[in-house]
Structures are given as C-alpha cells and as structure tokens.
Amino acid sequence: MNHREIVIIGGGIIGAAIAYYTSRAGYEVTVLEKNALASGTSSKCDGNILAIDKDPGFDSQMSVVSQDLVKELTNELDIPFEYRNPGSILVCENEDEMEAAAKWVAQQQEAGLPFTMLDRNDLKNESKYFADDLHGGLECPTDATVNPYLLTYSLMEKAKQLGTTVITGTEVRNLETDIYNNFNISTSKGEFTAKKVINAAGVWAPHIGHMLGVDIPIKPRKGHIIVSSRQNPVGPRKVMEFGYLISKFGGERQVDEVTEKYGAALVFEPTESQNFLLGSSREFAGFNTTVNMEVIKCVARRAIRFYPSMKNMNIIRTYAGLRPWTSDHLPIVSKVDDIPGFYIAAGHEGDGISLAAVTGKVMAEMIQDQDDTIIPTEPLRLSRFKHAEVKT
Numbered sequence: 001m002n003h004r005e006i007v008i009i010g011g012g013i014i015g016a017a018i019a020y021y022t023s024r025a026g027y028e029v030t031v032l033e034k035n036a037l038a039s040g041t042s043s044k045c046d047g048n049i050l051a052i053d054k055d056p057g058f059d060s061q062m063s064v065v066s067q068d069l070v071k072e073l074t075n076e077l078d079i080p081f082e083y084r085n086p087g088s089i090l091v092c093e094n095e096d097e098m099e100a101a102a103k104w105v106a107q108q109q110e111a112g113l114p115f116t117m118l119d120r121n122d123l124k125n126e127s128k129y130f131a132d133d134l135h136g137g138l139e140c141p142t143d144a145t146v147n148p149y150l151l152t153y154s155l156m157e158k159a160k161q162l163g164t165t166v167i168t169g170t171e172v173r174n175l176e177t178d179i180y181n182n183f184n185i186s187t188s189k190g191e192f193t194a195k196k197v198i199n200a201a202g203v204w205a206p207h208i209g210h211m212l213g214v215d216i217p218i219k220p221r222k223g224h225i226i227v228s229s230r231q232n233p234v235g236p237r238k239v240m241e242f243g244y245l246i247s248k249f250g251g252e253r254q255v256d257e258v259t260e261k262y263g264a265a266l267v268f269e270p271t272e273s274q275n276f277l278l279g280s281s282r283e284f285a286g287f288n289t290t291v292n293m294e295v296i297k298c299v300a301r302r303a304i305r306f307y308p309s310m311k312n313m314n315i316i317r318t319y320a321g322l323r324p325w326t327s328d329h330l331p332i333v334s335k336v337d338d339i340p341g342f343y344i345a346a347g348h349e350g351d352g353i354s355l356a357a358v359t360g361k362v363m364a365e366m367i368q369d370q371d372d373t374i375i376p377t378e379p380l381r382l383s384r385f386k387h388a389e390v391k392t
C-alpha cells in the first residue's frame, strides 16, 4: 500500500517550499504533481520578492519575514536561483500619485519598513532611459529578485535530499477520508493513502477542495509578460509604476479604456542575464493562458510611456500565467476545521514567489501544531471567507 505521512498536491513554488520546510522538520513527505514541477503559474510569472507593493501592516510584515527566509535559503540550498537584492522602486506620473506615494511611504515607515521618497534627479540617476516628465517615486531597499523556476527546483532538490518523494505526471482525481481520518487519494497513477494532505494546487486548489466538499474562494487572474532580448542594461533593479498598486488593489486610475480594461501597469524586471521582463496585466479570463496580442500591445505601450526608447528594443517572447486570486489579496494558509489533517496553502495571487518561503515555514509549524508560529496565522485562515460573497 502507498501510505504516506504527508502528501502535498502541487509541485509549484508553494508545494516546493512546503516540501522543503516539512521534510526539514523531520516528516516523511510525498509531492504529487500532475505535470512537471513549476509547470503552473510558478513558471509563468516574474521573480520579485517584494514588500514595496504590499498593504502596510500584516501583508508587508509577512513579506519582510519571507525576504529574510529567502536570503537564508541562498545558504541552505545547493542549486543557485539567481538571487539578487538590489531593492525596487515605484515611479509616479503626476503630483496626485506623488501625494499618494508620500502617504504610502509614511504608512510603511510607521510599520517599521525602510521606505523612502525619490525625486526627479534620483530617477535620472537610476536610469538614463526614463521619460523626462516623471515626477519621482519611492524606494524599498530590502526588495529582492529570483528566478522562480530555479527556486522551485532548488527547494525541491533539497527536499528530496531530506527524504521527500516527488512524483510528477500524476494527477489527483479524487480524495476521500475514512473513519480513521486517513485520506484515500486516487490519482492517474494509482491509489495512495495519507495521514495529512496539503492542497498547494494554486488556481486549481478549489477543484481539489470540491473533492472533499470544501469551498475555496480562489479565482484565476490572468497576467501577460513580455521578455526582451539581451541588450544594454536599462536599469539595475525592479521598477513599477505607482498605478500598479491601484490596479492590484482595484482602485480607479487615470488611463485609457484599454489599459483600464486589461489592468495594464508597468512592471520592469531586469534578469541576471540582462534580458528584461515587462509586465503586466490583470484580468479575469477563466483558465485560458493563450497570449492575447491586444494585451501585449497595451503592456508594451505602457512600458514605452515610462521608457520611450524601448520602442527601438527587441523582444524575444511573450507568455501569460494565472494568478491565484483571493478577494482580500491574502493567501489561504490554513487547516480546514471540519476535516482533520486537511490543509490549504494557495491563493497567493501576484505574491506567491515573495511569500513561498514564509508559507512553507509556517505550514511546517502548523503541521506540528506549534503555537508560536513565525507569523500570525489568523489572517490567513480559510474560515475568514465563510460568510463572504466572492466577487470578481
């Protein structure tokens, strides 16, 4: 019989981080992944480990904890994952945004984060490619960047050394519990049983939840990315427009109809190999990951607005991924009250790379029934949605 102590469903960055921290805590772990590792959202994204775009308070504090853990991972894991720690900046197009940015900085400073404002000159020193009419911005020096695909593999590789079994090409098709609170897991490659099951299936987590009659309010929120060819360095670190925050949290922006429709906002990320990634868009379009050229053009226009000479630079490819969205922009990292041994770690929307490490660590602590977890778990509980209506 294929009996396991812990089964993790999903081999994305969240499943990989949980596998690493739980096997490090001494558990016997098996990961079931329907395709290849990192074949879901974790390979169709950027690689930013950010605090700059998090709600001041619990959200940003949790991100800073994760940033520290990722720094530690550079020493703990064997496969390098292109970690760099250059900080990041948000740029403002007008004085209204500068005012809102100043408030954002004040709130973050109050929460103990080292945010500072930037003026026009600071931007000129940052990149000669910036448009002349930008007003300034703000900076978060603790922000980092990784290659998310490599980090997923690196975590999983270490987890394997610690005893984790990784089974790819294996789809979980049904889940049931028996009278002894064991789980019976039917997959495309046979039956397993387990004492505990962790649902780390990203945008597919609701599907896994339904197998046990659990409603998990996560929806796919599509995002497009453009990859440039290698060329002169445009800038040393991550840049976003301030409007990205408004787009993320659902506020109103002063942009044209198409930009608003696709939630397009500049996200610039230089990679270690001097390509750069340009994003991004936000829309509810089901599970379809086909690239829509209308959205790509919109993202490109937005980039050229901030970096006019990009109109003469070359791109090599485009892709789209599905962010696992929740209505309050926090992930669900939680036990399920009615089903002992069933846990959820999903719904990280655009922050799953940033929050993977803290998610893995806190899930390992929850499994051990530890009271003093690395971050408070109350805000991440599934039960916060019990009476909430899910709106998109």
Ligand SMILES: Cc1cc2nc3c(=O)[nH]c(=O)nc-3n(C[C@H](O)[C@H](O)[C@H](O)COP(=O)(O)OP(=O)(O)OC[C@H]3O[C@@H](n4cnc5c(N)ncnc54)[C@H](O)[C@@H]3O)c2cc1C
Pocket: 009, 010, 011, 012, 013, 014, 015, 032, 033, 034, 035, 036, 037, 038, 039, 040, 041, 042, 043, 044, 045, 046, 047, 048, 049, 050, 170, 171, 172, 173, 200, 201, 202, 203, 204, 208, 222, 223, 224, 225, 279, 280, 320, 321, 322, 323, 324, 345, 346, 347, 348, 349, 350, 351, 352, 353, 354, 355
């Ligand atoms: C355009 C874009 C840009 C982004 N940029 C950033 C960023 O800069 N920083 C950041 O922090 N986050 C970013 N994100 C978000 C981040 O990519 C996600 O939050 C993260 O990848 C989610 O990881 P996951 O492991 O939960 O999901 P996934 O990577 O999707 O993993 C879930 C896995 O579960 C598997 N699975 C599903 N159903 C089953 C089943 N029945 N049986 C077995 N396996 C199953 C899937 O195949 C998949 O591999 C971005 C996302 C997008 C789309």
